Amino acid sequence: MLSTNNGINAWLRYAPLPAKTAALFPRYSHIVALSESEKSPIYTAGKELQEGLKKILLQDVDITNTLAGPGQLSATAILVGTFEVCPWDTTAGLQNGPDIPPLKEDGFWLGTQEDNNGTARVLIVGQNERGALYGAFEFLTLLAQNKPCPRSYATSPSAPIRWVNQWDNIDGTIERGYAGPSIFFKDGAVVDDLTRVAQYARLMASVRLNGIIVNNVNSHCNLLNATNLKGLGRIADVMRPWGVRIGVALYFDTPIELGGLSTSDPLDPDVVAFWNGISAQLYQQVPDMLGYLIKANSEGQPGPLTYGRTLADGANLFARALKPHGDGIVMYRAFVYNHHLDESNWKNDRANAAVEFFGDLDNVFEDNVIIQIKYGPIDFQVREPPSPLFAHLRRTPVIIEFQVCQEYLGQQSHLVYLPPLWKTILDFDLRIDGQPSRVRDIVSGERFHWNRSGYAAVVNVGNDTTWLGSHLAMSNLYAYGRYCWDPCSDAVSVVQDWTRLTFGSHPTVIDTVTQLSMESWPAYENYSGNLGIQTLCDIVKTCHYGPSPAAMDGNGWGQWTRADAHAIGMDRTTATGSGNAGQYPPEVAAVFENLETVPDDLLLWFHHVPYTHQLKSGKTVIQHFYDAHYEGAQRVQTFPVRWEALRGLVDEDRFQHTLFRLSYQASHALVWRDSICTFYHAKCGIRDERNRVGNHPWRVKAADMELEGYEVVPVIPFEAAFGGHAIVTQSNQASGTATWVVTFPAGVYNIAVNYYDHLGGQSHYELFLGSGPDDRTQRLVGSWAGDLGEHLLHDFSDQRDGHSATRVTFKGVKVEAGDVLTIVGTPDGSELAPLNYVSFLPEGIVD
Structure with missing residues (x-):
């Protein structure tokens, strides 16, 4: 009988291997964790190894933190430490480290050494302490999947910044949170019990995420009161043993609202002194703070433009306040735009905003400023081209921002496995200066030789035991960590690994979860908005959830479709439209500008065309709309039916939890299908060739x-x-x-x-x-x-x-x-x- 599983351990449940399988592994004698500090990630690695061996192999293994001397590392030991502290002698088989190639920051080497009897000790060596912890998790996740420990395996991250952005408010609510209240805050203060925060840090470390902004980008000045400063120190203390550093999002007008000043002008001496003082107080509580996340002059937020200063003036204010305290950085969000645009002016285009605001500032930022750019020019839509701003910043490094919490993609109530979407962005070649310039190589720092760049994602875990409100949605958090480390990861392999760790190794379970996951994003795109028209949800209401195609137009938010009785789509060409296509490098711009070469899946992103415009498939735009919405909704009707095949193979709690959500998704997909098809049928008056729209005989x-x-x-x-x-x-x-x-x-x-x-x-x-x-x-x-x-x-x-x-x-x-x-x-x-x-x-x- 399968045991109950509430999801709290996610992919780290360490289910025991079958007895016959477990018997094939060595009986490990002890674990050597080479650190004397119990707060060290190496000590944490040792404890995790101990816990994992107990659960997976039913072995009780002791931990020590030193080697007594030469010959004291037994043939069945597990040793974990950094490159610097490992015993480089023939006893450990690591003389001069012959098998270890150079490792980047946070990288690790995992290998085995056999004695004359064929017994293999396990060696886990990190470039730093975080790397050693990551290596321990790698060993355990391989073990949990009954995969052999490699003889010699070295790996390093694609980028040094692999962070999470929480959108938690200090009152305990979460913006875009779909899994209960915050694990960090309640009633205006940091919570007393930080058990869940430590558990979250463990999950983050297991997929090699190394930083977190703990509060909402729409921040509140009271985050920085005396009580909460101490609370932030407590959060940092419980996350630090897992190699996770914390930072905070700041509210620009805090000098006025908390400090009692008359202005928040970034060039005002009193404002400069205020932020210098706040930074010093923060570093007293969090000595290794990673820095500040800033959202300013967007969606009504105050910022430097409010005071007649440039965005660079605002960023540099905070950057200079950080510099005396170490390596802290400013993550300045490029999500700056006017949400009161005049729709009647066809040159107006929210998609142009990032380049318009930041494209000419490349040479004026302090060297510890990084621009955080959403993956597309609008806002986490179901299909977007990459933001053109990635092609405009050469000296100023960038962070690409993803969203695990599915704001516009079903909000965890719809299964949408995100890596296939992410790969359309990461694999895109922007051809900067006519040279290969894939987005993944830009954000890694490789393209422009940056030493600090990388990834951030909105990951709004809540206090529900499922973390994200849905067991299946956790595949996206797992995959996000995997893709930060290696953006060339295979989406199928990633979800298969996650499934084995989360649900078990039964072939039917792996095949079913993998198939549903890989079909989910194409199906959602089909029934929510295709051909690059964006997610056709209600953007006027803040929930951004269900269908409301009319709400996309007739407002100042700029997520327009420009649909009328005859045509649809944004004209973003340089010839007749907003010029957004021209923000891309010439080779890419030429493809987007031309109706003959623009991909159909981005057609309506760049072109305003008649509903009768013929696609490369031979269908008209409107018939494709009808067909795609019916095909997408039809596909997800099969999801709960196929999940039923896992009854008895997945524990009852998680089986029923998931069945309920897949059944709900199947019903809501029909709402999407009917709403979109009915709206555009009424808008253009062109019948569905297959006579489905409006015809429901049952x-x-x-x-x-x-x-x-x-x-x-x-x-x-x-x-x-x-x-x-x-x-x-x-x-x-x-x-x-x-x-x-x-x-x-x-x-x-x-x-x-x-x-x-x-x-x-x-x-x-x-x-x-x-x-x-x-x-x-x-x-x-x-x-x-x-x-x-x-x-x-x-x-x-x-x-x-x-x-x-x-x-x-x-x-x-x-x-x-x-x-x-x-x-x-x-x-x-x-x-x-x-x-x-x-x-x-x-x-x-x-x-």
Whole structure:
């Protein structure tokens, strides 16, 4: 029987190997962790090795931190230490380190040495203490997968900066958090119990992440009050043994709001003195602080532009404050743009903002300033080209910013495995100066010979035991670490390793999780927004979750589609549009500028074309929209069915947890499909060649049923409801009843009910079927509650819309001739038991 697993150990659960397999490994005599400090990552490595051996091989192995002398390293020992402290003598088999090539910072060498009897000791040697810890994790993760320890294996990171950005607020909430409240903050202060923070540092170290910004980029000045300064010191103390350094995001107007100054002008002497003083206080608490993350003059945030200064003036203020204290750096986000753009001006383009603001500042930043650039020019969309700013900075190093938390990609309620998306960016060749310039080689520092550059990702773990709100979503956190270390990693191999470590080595489990993961991003792109049109969600409401294509236009945010009755897409050409294509180097710009050469998957990113424009596939744009949305939604209908094959192969808790989310995704994909197809069909009036859009022969509108205590209301936006209307109870004090005499032939159906689960309450529903609503032969088919927020750990909307639209399905329901369907909805609070439609689906019909 499989043991219960709540996900707290993620991929570090160290499940025991089968007894016959474990017996093939040596009986390790002891672990030598060459450090006298219990706070050292080397000591941590020794403890992790001890714990791992106990769980995986059921071996109890002692730890020592010294070698008594020559000959004291037994043939079955495990030695872990840095290159400098290892005993370079023939006893250890490491004389002059003949097998160890040069290692970069944080790199490690892992190998074995056999004695005359063929018994092999394990040697783990780090370039530094972090590297030694990473080597210990490598040994254990290989062991947990029943993979042999290599005879000689050396590896170094692609980039020195491999960091996480938390978006935790000091009140305990998390911006873009989908897994419960913060593990760092509560009620304006650092939490007392930092157990989960230490566990998080362990997960980070296991995938070789070495830094974290612990608070939201939309920061608050009270982060820097006396109590929280001490709290930050406590956070640093519990993460340091895992080789993780901390930094903080700063609020630009803190000198005014916390310091009582009249200005936050970065050139004002009092402001300079204020930040010098704050930096000194921070370093007293966190002597190894990695630096500051700054978001300024974006989305209403104050910044140097507020005071008539340049962005470089702002960055350099903080950079100079850091310099007296060591190697701290300023990560200055290039996410600076005007969110009150005039849409009527076709030259306006938010995608141009990063280059417009930062492209001419390359020579004016202090040498400890790094520009943090989102991977695309807009904002973590389902498909973007790489940011052109990567091609404009030569002297100023950069960090590429990814987002693990899936803000625009299903928010952990939809399975979307992200490495295939990341690879489209990392593998892209920008051809700077006509030379090979892949994005991965720019951010590694190789292209321009930077010694500090790399990666950051928004990773909003919460206090739920799943960390991200979904067990499957954790593959993205694991993969992020793997890709920071080696951006050439294979997406399939990465998810297979993660699956073995997380769920086990059964071939069906590995194959199923791998297939679902690799199909997930293409499917999501298909049903959410394709051809480079961006994720067609509601950007006006802050949730950025469900479909609302109309919300992309008619506002100042600049994530426009410019869709009208005849054409769609942004004209970003230099010839007639915003000129964004011209921000790329000439070879790339020429490809994007030309309708004949621009890739179809970025067509609408760069060109405004008629709906009848023919793609390279031969389809028109609008027919591709229809087909892709149906194909994407169809694909995810198979996800919960295929997951069912893992019943009994995955522990019941995680099996049911994942089945619920995959079933929800399958239902919400249909909401996406119908919303987008209905909207653009209405917009352009061009029919679907396959006659699917608007044609749903198995559906019954709730508005067409006989209603008692219910009333019909319009849904806004109209495309978020089949028929544009829903029904709601007439008050929140009494139930409503909707009945309908079934006209479908007798048979066995899957009955799907589409309803709205929004903020404001948890309505309850009952579905009956039988000869009449007052007849005792009516039987209860099923009941449910509008409580998705409790299961998915985030709420969607306070309206009946594409965010809150969902469905529940009852499978294998026998329907007799003359049956009457009855739904009783009981409202709760402001949620008035809203219903949209019911589908009677014969086996094999998706709807």
